[in-house]
Amino acid sequence: MALDPLHWRRFFRRQFNQSADLARAVSQLGGLPFAPSAVRRVKLTRQQVGLERREREENVRAAFRVPEEAEIEIAGRRVLLIDDVYTTGATVRAVAKALKKGGAGTVDVLTFARVLPGDFRADESATI
Template identity: 50%
Template sequence: MDVRSLASQAVRWPAKILFPPVCLGCRNLVGEPGTLCPDCWPGVRFLERPWCEVMGTPFAHEMGEGVVSAEAIADPPPFKRARSAVLYEGVPQRMARSLKFGDRTDLAPWMARWMVRAGAELVTEADAVLPVPLHRYRFLARRFNQSAELSRAIARQTGLRHLAAVLIRRQSTRPQVGLTAAERETNLSGAFTVPPHLRPLIKNKRLILVDDVYTTGTTVKTATRALLAAGAGSVDVLTFARVLPKDFALGGVETI
């Protein structure tokens, strides 16, 4: 071990004593920051190939290169591709809720690392990254936008330009939880826009739209349409977690 390594460890040692690293899922002590303990690690299901090339929905079996799901064929989304890092269940669900409702913004950089891994192909082709915005009233109540925390961390880790204020939410809509698909569409109709003076920033650009959880896709689809109408070249969607049917639940027969 060289002198530089010894010096680096000497600097980090007091910090580890005063602020020991804790598990992202349960806050028990772990050896390194940004990791999970042995109890939490089995509670994470990473979304891996094979998957639908458009929706990022995993297939139980290899279907061949470029195959898309029935969902993508029956109802083609306005975005080019969607990718998510993990299944929204167990530990990832707790992490997402802790970020959104528990003010755990310290989780965002670590969640973003998983997202960058899941969206590697999107990142290599993108010009910029931006978050799904909150309405200003909700932002003032919550004090931060969890999607913006994630998109900012992704921009720092990838070097992509961060367009935090290009897309705005001009209507204060009802929470989407508990609404039917039709009600979600109506609730978000006309909710997003890009101010005319900011449209040159996205003109013909390849964008990554970031959100915390992909549920039905109504929010990101509506936001994507607003970006494309404002002149964006293409939009990919990247989320931390994805809600999938119960067939994909932890402990199921098929793996993802």
Template identity: 60%
Template structure:
């Protein structure tokens, strides 16, 4: 899947300085034992010879699952969920970031994560996802 994403996102990868996955909250990661976005992002970065950074963005708020939430509910659920740790700001400063996630439904997660990366010093953020949900959320 990651190689397919790299092929589809070739132009985004050409412009990117750094590949960053959408992080899971530490409790969800502990329960799940893996971050699917990080697994995809690692392959995407390796395929393009780009740096991969799992520490550039943190999920600091344990959000409820997005399933069943409206577009507005999803955005509200993610308010304040992400931040760039102080130790990562220098690595992000002025860089073009390719943010990787597995699925995008309304774009709320990508938007919240991108806002945090921009506030943390990234020059720009593009989003690459494996799947886009075609059905519109109310």
């Protein structure tokens, strides 16, 4: 089981990773292996809030990779990717692409919240 990883600098500022917390819980409940190091964010990206679909895709392009030491762990396996919020799918696609490139057989996605088109305007950053 993999998750949408935070860049280490962002994690240092926040001191938590909600995707990791969700993945850990799903792993325990489902008796699945938890592999938070199966994929790494190797590029510090802008926050996605306020970005349009194309900007989001460009923002996360080449931002993730499977470390060499994790390739054996996921080689040919079915990987469950946990993401806390699915907006345009740019992050999920980028992480799934990295996992497949790193050797994963298939990548399934479990997300806990979905932002629908029109829920937010690009200039609207206030929380509901």
